[in-house]
Amino acid sequence: MSTxxxxxxxxxxxxxxxxxxxxxxxxxxxxxxxxxxxxxxxxKIIPVVGHAAxxxxxxxxxxxx
Numbered sequence: 001m002s003t004x005x006x007x008x009x010x011x012x013x014x015x016x017x018x019x020x021x022x023x024x025x026x027x028x029x030x031x032x033x034x035x036x037x038x039x040x041x042x043x044k045i046i047p048v049v050g051h052a053a054x055x056x057x058x059x060x061x062x063x064x065x
Contacts (some may be wrong), residue, residue: 029065036061 023031040057044050 033061033064036064 023034036057040054040061043057044056046053
């Protein structure tokens with residue numbers, strides 16, 4: 001097995017472990033609301049219309065919580 005393949009596998013495993021460590025403290029509702037919150041935060045970056053476009057996703061995450 002070559003060194004780049006070993007490094008790629010190690011990196012992939014490290015990314016999955018980091019993702020698990022980030023999501024572990026979140027409860028069931030928080031994990032379910034995460035896509036709504038991420039979409040809302042991403043839309044709010046857009047000038048002028050971002051907050052208006054993000055409001056349905058804010059309501060989605062509030063309803064889940």
